[in-house]
Amino acid sequence: MSIDEGLRSELSRQGIFTTTLEGLYNWGRRNSVWPLNFGLACCAIEMIAASMARFDLARFGAEVFRPSPRQADLMIVAGTVTKKMAPMVVRLYNQMPEPKYVIAMGACAISGGPFKQGYNVLKGIDRYIPVDVHIPGCPPRPEALLHAFMTLQRKIDAQKLSGSDRARHFDAQAPSEFPIPQYGQHDLEPPRNEAVWRPPAMRRGE
């Protein structure tokens, strides 16, 4: 399938550009990732800073923050996800069309952060939706968000069009929507989506 690197460079020296459909498709996608325009807490301020002239997210083709989930490819969960807010975040994710990606930005979005042991904050949005890139930090600097973007671009670049390891949006069986948690009497129900998140195995004393 893949063309020999030496032949490719020789051809390009002669003015003939060769590529694969997969390469062209992923090149186009990774350079036009449109994020969903929403923020939850102070991390959103850093996200805004990253999108402005000084850090210039536009260099990555991601400057078009879309106010509608129907037009967005990327959800940046920027900030504390309270249990009251979690169903809305999952609903927004469900409303985004495939292919879609999630960056969990900051300590709160990845784990609950300083509110981890509280009763009202979700201990990481990855309990309900699949997260592609986690960024630690409180809040992460705009450079960290840029690094997460580049990590996501590398991830998109590596996605396959066909085969058993093809990207999720080419798999008709793979879920595109995830159950929205309900408001319970004491906690969200269910407290986590077992299909997406299970507590990692803890090996103690090693």
Added chain:
Amino acid sequence: MSPLDQVVARIGAAIPGARVQILPNDSPSGQHSLLVDHEHAVAVAKFLRDDPDLQLDHLANVTGVDWLDATVKEKAKVRKVINGAEKEVEETLERKKPGFLEAVYHLYSIARNHGPVILRLRTGNRIDQVRVPSLTPIWRGAEFQEREIYDLYGIVFDGHPDLRRILMWDEFQDHPMRKDYVEPDDYEYEPTAHDKVLEKAKKHHTAADRPQL
């Protein structure tokens, strides 16, 4: 501003039947507060706001306090007959102090530049007599803070224009700031657990997690 006992005297003169009691504060701040009865609370609040000498027009803060049932130990001297002779003996008496919920209002005067005057409203108990009168009709700024106290402590404010939960969702049944609140158990993954968190996380540990000794 006149001292607090004079304020109480003037409240008593202006509102017949009002039962206002000074609760002393022994700390260095010495911020003594006024315990007001339910029937006259709104009238007392209106007096404090409108009285030309007080003009407490600014409600800076409303908060809740949860007082659990407590046992108070007191030492008292009792005369007893021991071996035929009457003696004075020191005995420790235990007195049960029933718990209650409390709403605390901090009042200042912008017009006269004084304060704070602290009002307290107490419920009958922590279970079924949890109603106190709302002071939102007097100070509109109390509206959201009384809603927050209703949400987190479960005090019901009679006369509040819109008493709903403000932070937690409507279906939520608990009152998280109460001292006997049991939080949801989501301690299944705690990478760096310690102290109380470790105790809670341990319930989720399996045999494979424990160190092999």
